[in-house]
Amino acid sequence: DVKVTQSSRYLVKRTGEKVFLECVQDMDHENMFWYRQDPGLGLRLIYFSYDVKMKEKGDIPEGYSVSREKKERFSLILESASTNQTSMYLCASNRGGGGNTIYFGEGSWLTVV
């Protein structure tokens, strides 16, 4: 089975803190994604990466950055956390090419106070 692991399930951070959300997948997938999910807004893509050191902005990249130094690991960085970044963050991955669905991690619940 595909395994996407998000190391932190629940975090509480203060406004202005730098926050790192880590994600690891064990299926040698080329593509990795970070989404946030909010009630009434659904899943919104923040960033995705189709290869090591490659990244593309999604729909809502403002206030976020990402890092992909190794194929299996994709990190989401909040440079200066704000209260409007309180949300559930979901990491996902899939194999490159057409027709390959996305597998999600369990999610990271971030509260910024």
Place this chain on the structure above:
Amino acid sequence: QKEVEQDPGPLSVPEGAIVSLNCTYSNSAFQYFMWYRQYSRKGPELLMYTYSSGNKEDGRFTAQVDKSSKYISLFIRDSQPSDSATYLCASKGAGAGSYQLTFGKGTKLSVIP
């Protein structure tokens, strides 16, 4: 217009009922269609995956795609309380550059014992 539209519900049914969940999409390039199930405070898990038009059955679940009307359906027979979750439909193009899925916002289903 969002590319995938889904009625958010909530939908509440008695145990044993047949459930019909539906989405419409606008992008004719979509070729792959998925349904994800998401339990509360968990990541989405892949439930059904279909290519192009037609039906696919897996136990109590049937996914149906009608590309002529751009309509995606999920049917749940003999619904159980354990089916209570949010169901997300998703679609994807077939091209090599089609990395991403486009998601509906999800329908929250409650199956009452």
